[in-house]
Amino acid sequence: MNQKPLIFPVEKLETATPSAFTLHFTEDDIGIITIDVPDEKVNTLKAEFVHQVSQILHQAQQHPKLKGLIFVSGKKDSFIAGADISMISRCTQASEAEELAKKGQTVMAQIAGLKVPVVAAIHGACLGGGLELALACNSRICSLDDKTQLGLPEVQLGLLPGSGGTQRLPRLIGAPKALDMMLTGRSIRAKQALRMGLVDDAVPQSILLQTAIERVNKGRISKRVLPCQARLAQGPLGKTLLFHFVRKQTRAKSKGHYPATEKIIDVVQTGLTQGSGSGYQAEARAFGELVMTPQSEALRGLFFASTALKKDLGAEASPREIHNVAVLGGGLMGGGIASVTATKAGVPVRIKDINQQGISHAFKTSWDLLQGKVKRGHLKRAEQQRQMMLISGTTDYSGFRQVDLVVEAVFEDLELKQKMIREVEENAAQQTIFASNTSSLPIHEIARGAARPEQVIGLHYFSPVDKMPLVEVIPHAHTSAETIATTVAFARKQGKTAIVVGDSAGFYVNRILAPYINEAARCLLEGESIEHIDNALVNFGFPVGPLQLLDEVGIDVGTKIIPILETAYGERFAPPPGLDAVLKDDRKGRKNGKGFYLYADKGQKAKKKQADSSIYKLLNLTPKNKQAESDIADRCVALMLNEAVRCLDDGTVRNARDADIGAVFGIGFPPFLGGPMRYIDSLGADRVVKKLQALQRQYGERFAPCDALLTRAAEGQKLYS
Structure with a gap:
């Protein structure tokens, strides 16, 4: 190996604020651009970096014998963790967010348009805008470290990649794999990235920069040839079949609650059928539209809440180190x-x-x-x-x-x-x-x-x-x-x-879960089928229905909590009469293979989830689906919302943020709604009160809206002040 990575500094750029990008040259004219956002633990891309990157690229091109450029991170364990989400949340209209995307596309196009080889030397998290920058490079090398992960997780914030990722990734690794990465938001590790052609090499961190330098010395690499299957998917018939299948599969999973998934498919399809120029325009426009959706606002709210919670130890004290x-x-x-x-x-x-x-x-x-x-x-x-x-x-x-x-x-x-x-x-x-x-x-x-x-x-x-x-x-x-x-x-x-959370019966999560499951059980005893009830709540946005959830948790465990809650809080937690027959039949759910659903015997292949029809005879009923799915969902969710506000009012949860995180992370409350508190705010407390009062007239006092909700409805207050 002849190349020695000796590095010579270049004068820093004169900017009003310290630049996140510095340029150095090796002794044989390779430019090293180091990304190191001042005063931040990880690198995130900000709007002001568009000018900084343009400046550093211009400065690099002034070097008379420039052989190539390498992007590296100055942070210990991350490349670029994505874009600064607060920058996106400051947008007040779609056109502002669209302009942000266009600026990102412009700077990535500048990188991609350089005549010399440009290599991204990736160690640590390379996510979102970070991967989009790497995709704009002519080549990518990553470390084999476990901390190195690559992905486009924007869909988890109700968004899509807005700086060219929807166009460059399908052309690099093929549309099927690119769509899978973008629609799931999943991150992949170094070896998998190498297998799929996302990176050109994966090496130990100790030789990452040296390998990148060797890559530059080989010159610009020619366009990668896609595997046969990916090439077939790029053909006219292949594209038609691919996008039909992906749409069908995605809609079945998302239930129409996540508009970003539909937009991702549209934008990728536009780029592959009408050309990348149209694709970039569609990407920026879709990005702007998605930033303004209530789903993205709710998902970004959860992101900020989770980030804030990481800094909150729950008490004004320094934690002791736990060694054993x-x-x-x-x-x-x-x-x-x-x-x-x-x-x-x-x-x-x-x-x-x-x-x-x-x-x-x-x-x-x-x-x-x-x-x-x-x-x-x-x-x-x-x-x-x-x-x-x-x-x-x-x-x-x-x-x-x-x-x-x-x-x-x-x-x-x-x-x-x-x-x-x-x-x-x-x-x-x-x-x-x-x-x-x-x-x-x-x-x-x-x-x-x-x-x-x-x-x-x-x-x-x-x-x-x-x-x-x-x-x-x-x-x-x-x-x-x-x-x-x-x-x-x-x-x-x-x-x-x-x-x-507070030291009260059921704490928080089980306390809001119990009335939700109780109401689902009441619907069952009224004659609604198991699948109909669970589908109602899955279509509302929960990952599984309440009866399947009870099977997973353990029917015996779930029903053990109810008497404790009833003793503490009264009649509204009383279980529906007749449900005890399920327990008496030794039905504990998945753990003993006997519950509301059928379970395959050990050694047998699991079949598609199917309700155990013998439970109807046990409960002495014949299922007839009389209620609409939306009515069942309204009944179950209304009780959860009401109890969540009670928990906030009596101090069981400290604030609306914790209440939402507890519900989303603990029981799968639909993330696109942001949690029960944010959902109530989006509906308006007055509307929630009216719904509860209508249910109270129809089904009884357990639906009576709590005082805290009545007060907020009367005064027009929000739970997030």
Whole structure:
């Protein structure tokens, strides 16, 4: 290898604000453009960068013997994480957002139009506008690091790539794969990017720049030849079939709730059938229109809420570092908690169970999850072994003196949990935090009798732990600020979104979920079919219907919470009479293969989800769908909205932001609506009150609008002030 990456600086650009782009040259005339946004942890693209990039490209072209250019990041673990979303949200009309897109297209066109080779040397996140910049380059090299991911996630914000991505990506990797990336918003890793032709090489980070320099020395690479299947899709018949199939498949998934998906298909089709000039125009126009949609506004609201929550530890205190964790109970929840502790947080975890069988079960949970990553190529076998070595097991309290945090995941029995606290306090260190993964029992009751109640807290995970992103952190009146902050920080380290909620029956998520599921059960007992009820809520925007969700959670678990809520809050939480027949028939849902739906026996291939018709005989009814889907959805959702406002009013959730995040991340409230609070604001409290009052007249007092809603309706107040 002859090329040495010796670098000589060039004078910095004179700008009113520090530039995010600096230019240096190697000794043999290759320009290195370093992207480093001042005072930011990661690089994001901003409107003012259009001028800065133009300046730096102009300056580079003045170099008399310029061989080529390389874009690199000055940040440790990211290339460019995307565009600055606040810049987009400041647009007040579609034309402003369209102009933003056109400026982005212009600067990418400047990069693409350079006569010399231009290489993107990618390490870390290369997302959204970052990938669009890389696509404008003549070649792309990425590091093999796990932090390196490439994607166009704009659809998750109700948008599409607006700086040329919808046109360049299909031409580079073929329309089928490009559409899949844009419509799902999924990120891909280095080796997959190399296989699909998104990057030209993937190398260790240590030689990333050197490899990029070698690529420049080879000159501009010729246009890549697409695989046969992708070329067929570019032909007249192929395009017709492809876009017909993709539209049909996308509409079935989106239910018409996400206009960005339709726009992405339209814009890609325009570019491939009418040429890239028309495609760029369509892209900018569609981007402007999408920024103004209520769906994008709601999704961007969730993005900002999640970002703000990452800086909120729930208490004015500095968190302690967690070096060692223990989990009590090797069941489904305990095994899942141990797994995310080792694999996500990278913290050693010790599982205690009453017998070796429970420990083995927990080990298997982690092994199976890691094995799945190995099979998908997301994890090396050596790394699987290393992560498994972080997990140990015991049937006694050996090793607990070194533990900073104990997560209890035993049965929902108050006396048992109180006993666990006493035993941990006897066998662990003075500073050890005790966190109870309870879904229903008040934390202050669990902490009663504790020698150190200030170190007792609730940490409510959702099942399955490895997939569900939310946890509820529940302090009681005497939990210390340090315990709260430490627990929130640790949950984030596990990859979870943590909201701090009040120590009341059902906490927040289960409290708003219970009336929703109760109402679905009432519809069933009135004669509506299982599929009709679930379809009503799926078409409203939930990922699964309420009866399927009950099967997934466990019918026995779900119904155990209802009496606690009824005792605490009264008649509105009373379950519909007759539903107890389901439990008496030992129907627990998926976990015992017997619930509202049919489940394949072990070893058999799962069939399409089908309701278990025998449940109708059990409930002594003949299903006849009399109610419209919209009426069923109105009934179930109205109760959830009403209860969510009660939770905000009585302090169970701290603010509207936490309420929305809890509902979206905890139970799949439709993201395109932004959460129950943002949805109420979009409808208007007065309209929600009128709907509840109409349902109250038809179905009873459980629909009576709460005082907080009545007040806001009367005064025209919003939940987001």
